[in-house]
Amino acid sequence: xxxxxxxxxxxxxxxxxxxxxxxxxxxxxxxxxxxxxxxxxxxxxxxxxxxxxxxxxxxxxxxxxxxxxxxxxxxxxxxxxxxxxxxxxxxxxxxxxxxx
Amino acid sequence: xxxxxxxxxxxxxxxxxxxxxxxxxxxxxxxxxxxxxxxxxxxxxxxxxxxxxxxxxxxxxxxxxxxxxxxxxxxxxxxxxxxxxxxxxxxxxxxxxxxxxxxxxxxxxxxxxxxxxxxxxxxxxxxxxxxxxxxxxxxxxxxxxxxxxxxxxxxxxxxxxxxxxxxxxxxxx
Numbered sequence: 001x002x003x004x005x006x007x008x009x010x011x012x013x014x015x016x017x018x019x020x021x022x023x024x025x026x027x028x029x030x031x032x033x034x035x036x037x038x039x040x041x042x043x044x045x046x047x048x049x050x051x052x053x054x055x056x057x058x059x060x061x062x063x064x065x066x067x068x069x070x071x072x073x074x075x076x077x078x079x080x081x082x083x084x085x086x087x088x089x090x091x092x093x094x095x096x097x098x099x100x
Numbered sequence: 101x102x103x104x105x106x107x108x109x110x111x112x113x114x115x116x117x118x119x120x121x122x123x124x125x126x127x128x129x130x131x132x133x134x135x136x137x138x139x140x141x142x143x144x145x146x147x148x149x150x151x152x153x154x155x156x157x158x159x160x161x162x163x164x165x166x167x168x169x170x171x172x173x174x175x176x177x178x179x180x181x182x183x184x185x186x187x188x189x190x191x192x193x194x195x196x197x198x199x200x201x202x203x204x205x206x207x208x209x210x211x212x213x214x215x216x217x218x219x220x221x222x223x224x225x226x227x228x229x230x231x232x233x234x235x236x237x238x239x240x241x242x243x244x245x246x247x248x249x250x251x252x253x254x255x256x257x258x259x260x261x262x263x264x265x266x267x268x269x270x271x272x273x
Contacts, residue, residue, distance in 0.1 A: 002108045005214040007145070009207045010112045014138070016203035017119035023195035027182040029128045029174055033135050036166065037119060040142055043154075050226075051149040059226045060234050062154050066161050067246045071253035073166045077173045078260035084177050085264075093185050 007048035014041030028083065028090045032076055039069050107148055115141035128179045132170050139163040151226040 018041060021034030043062045050058025080090070087095055118138035122131045139162045146155035182188075235243055 001102060002105050002148075003214070005210045006108065006112075007149070008210040008214065010115065010145070012206040012210065013116055013203050014119055014142075016199045016206070017116070017123060019202070020195045020199040021123050023198075024123065024188060024191045025182070026185060026188045027128050027179065029170065029177075029179055030122075030131050030182070033122065033128075033131055033170060036162075037122065037135060037138065040139060040162070043158075044142060044145060047146050047149050047151045047154055050151070056226060056230055056234055057238070059151050059154050059231060060239055062151075063157065063231070063235070064239075064242060064246060066157060067250065070161060070166055071249055073169055074253045074257040075260065077169055078257040080173060081177065081261045090177060090179055091183060091185070093187050 004048055004052050008045055011041045011045040011048065014038075014044065017041075026091050026093060028080055028092050028095070031092065032073075032080065036069060036073070039065060104148060108145065111141045111144035111148070114138075115145070126181045128174050128182070129171065132167060132174060135170075136163050136167050139167070153226050153228045153231045156228075 015038050018034045018036075018038030021037065022031055025031050025034060043065055046058045046062045046065070050056060050062075083095060084090060086100060089095065115138050118134045118141060121134040122138070125131045125134065139158060143155045143158040143163070146158060
């Protein structure tokens with residue numbers, strides 16, 4: 001049997017990798033993928049706690065997190081396409097003005 | 101060592117290796133492929149926890165639909181290797197030690213407070229029928245609200261990604 005804490009530590013490591021990617025990456029698409037990684041880490045702790053406390057609503061909540069992630073990916077990638085059209089770059093260092 | 105622990109370690113190491121590879125790669129398409137590996141490994145972890153339905157939609161929705169969208173956008177925008185700038189060097193200098201400190205602190209706190217509790221394999225079965233009973237009774241209103249959210253997201257994506265002159269033309273009509 002695997003202790004609950006192992007799942008939580010794995011989830012924390014994945015979340016920390018996501019935060020690091022968000023901070024150190026300069027490509028806007030990779031930054032966006034780091035956000036997805038963070039959401040995945042959180043999903044793992046939801047499912048682990050659901051198994052620990054025999055509450056299926058934890059798994060239903062993972063379903064909702066996935067729905068929000070899908071909506072976020074669709075809108076976010078459209079925003080990235082719009083940014084690329086306006087500035088012809090994906091580097092966030094060069095996207096530092098609200099107005100062209 | 102039980103088979104459950106061995107499988108947990110196998111999928112866990114695969115997930116962490118994929119996540120670290122996502123950070124190490126400089127080309128976005130390589131990062132996307134390692135993110136798919138992370139998601140597949142996490143689906144294995146979900147199966148170990150008895151969450152069959154979640155594991156299935158993890159593969160179908162996350163590793164399938166969302167990542168295909170990512171790969172499509174990477175290829176559409178012809179994203180190349182990212183350039184290293186002064187800002188990114190500073191970010192690496194502070195980001196990686198920060199991550200290590202943060203994850204060690206969280207791991208210590210978790211191991212300290214949850215050290216002995218065990219998760220039992222397949223005691224809780226998240227089969228589609230049980231999830232559906234919850235989703236369509238207790239969580240019916242949130243479920244319906246998410247459908248509106250998805251509809252808004254679709255329309256927002258279409259408006260944002262369509263070409264500016266196309267929007268103008270629609271206004272003229």
